Amino acid sequence: MERYLEPHQARMRExxxxxxxxxxxxxxxxxxxxxxxxxxxxxxxxxxxxxxVGVRWTEASFAAEMKRLAAD
Known part of the structure; x- marks a missing residue:
């Protein structure tokens, strides 16, 4: 059986x-x-x-954005 990786297998949209x-x-x-x-x-x-949201990134805003994008 040939194994492969589908890098976008969890993607719900582009x-x-x-x-x-x-x-x-x-x-x-x-x-x-x-x-x-x-x-x-x-x-x-x-x-x-x-x-x-906001003008500049902060560590907290970056972490929140990564969490939001991961849930999307």
Whole structure:
């Protein structure tokens, strides 16, 4: 039996433009060696995209957004 990975097997819909931009920015932060929450939030505040609520990311707002997106 051949095994395979379906990377979008839990996806209920296509990601929005905002979700794609946020994911791309998070990937760039990781590629730049930023792995802790404070550095990631700082990177997002510099590079974008900004949060959908508020002007700047905070550690709490980022955690809340990840929780919201995971439940979506």
């Amino acid at each position: 990601p929005s433009q905002y979700e794609n931009l946020l994911g791309d920015s998070i990937e760039r932060a990781y590629a730049n060696g930023l792995h802790d929450l404070a550095s990631l939030v700082g990177y997002l505040n510099d590079a974008g995209p900004g949060p959908q």
